[in-house]
Amino acid sequence: MYSLFMVIPGLLGFYLSFTDWNRYSSEINFIGFQNFALIFSKQNYWDSISNTIIFTVVTIVLKTVIALMLALLLSKGVKRFFNFYRVVIYLPAIIPMIVVGIVFRSILHPATGVLNEFLRGIGLDFLTQQWLTNPDLALYSVIGVDTWKGIGYIMAIMIAGLQVIPTEYYEAAQLDGANSWDEFWHITLPLLMPTLTVTTMLNLLYGLKVFDVVWVLTNGGPGYATETVYTVVFKEFSKGRYGVSTALSTLLFVVMSICGYWLLKTMHAKELEA
Amino acid sequence: MKTNFLKSMPANLLAILISLVMFVPIYLLFVNSLKDEVQSRAMGVEFPTSIHLENYLTVIEQGKLGTAFVNSLLYATGATILVVFFSTTTAFVLSRNRSSLNRFLYFFITLGIAMPINYVTLTKVMQATHLINTVAGLIILYAATKIPFGVFLIYAFIESIPKEIDEAAIIDGCGPFTLFSTIIFPLLTPAWVTTAILSFLDFWSEFILPLYFLQSSAKWPMTLAVYNFFGMFEHKWNLVSADIVLTILPVVVVYLLGQRYIISGMTSGAVKG
Numbered sequence: 001m002y003s004l005f006m007v008i009p010g011l012l013g014f015y016l017s018f019t020d021w022n023r024y025s026s027e028i029n030f031i032g033f034q035n036f037a038l039i040f041s042k043q044n045y046w047d048s049i050s051n052t053i054i055f056t057v058v059t060i061v062l063k064t065v066i067a068l069m070l071a072l073l074l075s076k077g078v079k080r081f082f083n084f085y086r087v088v089i090y091l092p093a094i095i096p097m098i099v100v101g102i103v104f105r106s107i108l109h110p111a112t113g114v115l116n117e118f119l120r121g122i123g124l125d126f127l128t129q130q131w132l133t134n135p136d137l138a139l140y141s142v143i144g145v146d147t148w149k150g151i152g153y154i155m156a157i158m159i160a161g162l163q164v165i166p167t168e169y170y171e172a173a174q175l176d177g178a179n180s181w182d183e184f185w186h187i188t189l190p191l192l193m194p195t196l197t198v199t200t201m202l203n204l205l206y207g208l209k210v211f212d213v214v215w216v217l218t219n220g221g222p223g224y225a226t227e228t229v230y231t232v233v234f235k236e237f238s239k240g241r242y243g244v245s246t247a248l249s250t251l252l253f254v255v256m257s258i259c260g261y262w263l264l265k266t267m268h269a270k271e272l273e274a
Numbered sequence: 275m276k277t278n279f280l281k282s283m284p285a286n287l288l289a290i291l292i293s294l295v296m297f298v299p300i301y302l303l304f305v306n307s308l309k310d311e312v313q314s315r316a317m318g319v320e321f322p323t324s325i326h327l328e329n330y331l332t333v334i335e336q337g338k339l340g341t342a343f344v345n346s347l348l349y350a351t352g353a354t355i356l357v358v359f360f361s362t363t364t365a366f367v368l369s370r371n372r373s374s375l376n377r378f379l380y381f382f383i384t385l386g387i388a389m390p391i392n393y394v395t396l397t398k399v400m401q402a403t404h405l406i407n408t409v410a411g412l413i414i415l416y417a418a419t420k421i422p423f424g425v426f427l428i429y430a431f432i433e434s435i436p437k438e439i440d441e442a443a444i445i446d447g448c449g450p451f452t453l454f455s456t457i458i459f460p461l462l463t464p465a466w467v468t469t470a471i472l473s474f475l476d477f478w479s480e481f482i483l484p485l486y487f488l489q490s491s492a493k494w495p496m497t498l499a500v501y502n503f504f505g506m507f508e509h510k511w512n513l514v515s516a517d518i519v520l521t522i523l524p525v526v527v528v529y530l531l532g533q534r535y536i537i538s539g540m541t542s543g544a545v546k547g
Binding site for chain 2: 089097099107
């Protein structure tokens with residue numbers, strides 16, 4: 001079943017991305033690399049690829065850094081209510097992205113949105129922005145919303161990673177007179193590296209195929225400012241230009257297969273160690 | 275004790291602040307779902323001046339939420355059952371019978387956790403199998419996307435069940451099917467419950483697959499119905515909020531009841547203790 005729906009379409013993609021397959025003719029002709037040539041020659045396809053890369057890289061950095069700080073805060077700083085905080089911070093992760101997007105459309109509204117109201121309220125008027133309609137800013141607003149939603153999941157993984165670090169290391173370090181900064185750099189971070197690798201890979205795979213958060217927040221606009229690979233794939237698909245759409249998906253498929261293979265290798269390798 | 279508490283005060287304050295940031299949007303939805311149209315226009319933080327529970331009734335009638343709810347429930351439950359069935363059986367066979375073919379199959383299946391779906395070519399497969407725009411098609415599709423994860427999670431768990439149990443059961447005259455259904459499956463309960471909850475939540479939130487493969491609005495799940503409703507009533511935030519509250523209510527309830535399973539399940543794949 002898995003083969004039928006995930007593997008066959010993937011392989012079929014390799015063939016169909018070299019064709020002029022579309023909704024308007026029943027014939028499918030082989031046209032060589034024309035689809036790929038088109039992708040690499042038109043500005044909006046390029047934009048979608050570069051936006052996807054920016055989205056992926058920035059979300060990886062933001063999520064990793066913020067989630068790590070939160071994980072440390074919850075496992076080292078907070079003594080009580082640890083589970084309560086974790087439940088609340090994880091909550092956005094289970095809410096459908098489509099819903100999150102709709103709520104943030106109102107929060108980020110330039111005139112009436114809660115975010116700008118709040119900034120005005122505390123006297124930071126100059127920070128108020130056209131969050132989703134300013135082409136230079138829209139992509140980063142989308143990134144912000146996505147980070148808000150995704151942070152809890154990454155944090156939970158990191159907390160689990162922190163819990164398996166033996167406390168003896170910290171006790172020994174304290175005997176040697178290490179401060180908490182030393183402990184972080186010389187114990188926590190190195191021992192957390194395998195966990196960070198996994199979260200980075202998860203964020204990477206997620207970022208490359210991002211779709212719904214963009215779709216509901218900006219629909220790829222303004223202009224092509226927030227267009228990502230999967231939003232273009234869907235738009236081409238709805239226009240009936242299946243060939244180009246397939247070619248673009250196939251590019252992504254190849255990139256992600258390589259990343260996915262690598263992720264799985266790391267995870268299986270860790271299993272052997274454990 | 276008291277000094278300890280004082281020492282952790284800054285950390286607690288920070289944690290409370292962050293929790294607030296995470297919670298504000300959900301709070302906004304809830305208060306605004308109770309306001310009238312004028313007051314909810316700005317989707318503000320203030321409490322409603324008068325409670326308008328009838329928003330919920332309006333939404334259920336106009337947003338066709340009843341059908342959408344039943345659809346979502348049907349897709350999510352159906353697919354979850356398929357996932358649990360196929361994941362447990364597949365994982366059992368692959369884990370107990372380690373031929374090199376099975377090792378390869380395990381690797382191949384778990385690769386699916388990371389793989390993207392090629393939606394466009396998938397339509398061709400769906401057409402060929404006559405599953406496009408059908409309830410059964412969507413359920414099977416949902417299930418197919420989550421089976422790799424289920425196999426991965428349950429496979430690791432089966433390894434912790436001693437093989438001697440199988441052997442003892444076989445000596446007592448158990449066939450492979452009774453062995454699985456009466457002995458292994460009950461032992462796997464924590465693993466398959468985790469898989470089931472996680473799958474259910476994901477299926478409930480799924481937006482892309484129905485967007486591509488369901489054309490008729492009568493078959494739409496909650497996510498598509500909400501999205502469509504938002505398009506129609508963009509400025510009536512009280513109704514949109516009520517609609518959303520009803521959509522997320524089931525997942526929030528499932529989450530609060532099963533949060534231990536959820537958090538441990540989501541992280542067990544990534545971190546091996």
